[in-house]
Amino acid sequence: MKTIFIAIAIIFTHVSLFAQHSLEKLWQTDTVLTTPESALLAANGQFLYVSNIGSAQKERSGYISKVAPGGKIITREWVTGLNAPKGLGLYKGLLYAAELTAVAVIDVKTGTIVRRIPIEGAQMLNDITIDAKGVVYVSDSKANKIHKIENGRPSLYLENMDNANGLLAVGPALYALTNGKLLKIDAQKNPTIIAEGLEGRTDGLVQVRENEFIVSGWQGIIYYVKADGTKQVLLDTRDQKSNTADIGYNAVAQTLYVPTFFKNTIVAYRLK
Structure with missing residues (x-):
């Protein structure tokens, strides 16, 4: 009998280690957005901030929208006058938005831009993440760099980061997407x-549980990635020419938010 229980335990462990995940479509916004690039859940979890690149x-012509769960547009042009905004980050009532060569800082209570932080030598700022201490990290995909902003002062953090894009601060580590790779960068700036x-x-890059991530590829593919390097394709919309840009995630509802870029919508999926 003991042998049987051990065998069953081994089977369940094996199944759990190799469990497959999937995405179930929940809703989609109307096509009223203008090249949506990034989706970020508000601090209260009641709506999304969505960056719209605007007209090339x-x-x-870029702006930030507010979108409710269910896909209703609360405010299409909540903050306007932004220069091709992409990645978004929140910290203590301030929303940080990566413009082309500067980071705009927005007061979420008033919806006003309170300042812009220029990044020297920037070519195309892309994603943003903010650590627990309020240090802002921003990638520059064209310049292959990651910058940091600490106490309002920008500085170069890392260079030679091939097409640096998605960023995620987790404890003392910084996770970064480069050209086809997910890297973990320790506090001494050593990448793995x-x-x-x-x-x-x-x-796009989000963490769904410890050592487990979802990664999007702009051309229309989404992966489930584990810290041991294993990966599973969750969604592939490349044949439909539907992009999957800088994703957002609601951990409580286990919901993934996908900006479709040229399709001008946000699509929500439940992670299963």
Whole structure:
């Protein structure tokens, strides 16, 4: 009998280690957004901030929207006058948005831009993450760099980061997406490759549980990635030419929010 119980335990352990995940579509917004690039859950969890790049032909046509769970647009143009905003980060009532060459700082209570922090030599700022101490990290995909902003002062953090994009601060570590790779960077700036061979111009990065992540590729592919390097394709919309840009995640509802870029929508999926 004891042998049987041990065998059953081994089977369940094996199944759990290799359990497959999936995404169930919940809702989709109307196509009223303008090149949505990033989705970020508000601090109270009641709505999403969505960055809209705007028109490529018109400077400062970008804006931030508010979108409710269920896909209703609360405020389409909540903050306007932004220069191709992409990654978003929240810290103590301030929303940080990566513009092309500066980081805009927005007061979430008033919806006003309180300051801009220029990044010297920036070519195309992309994603943002903020650690528990309020240090802001921002990637520059064209310049292959990661910058940090501490106490309002920007400085170069890392260079030679091939097409640096998605960033995620977890404790003392910084996770970063480069060209097809997920890296873990320790406090001494030493990078370790967590996973590689990720297709689709790696873009968005969220943590769903300890040592487990979801990674999006801009061209339309989403992966479930574990810290041991294993990966599973959750979604592939490349044939439909539907992009999967800088994703957001609601851990309580286990819901993934996907900006579709040129399709001008946000699509929500439940992680199963």
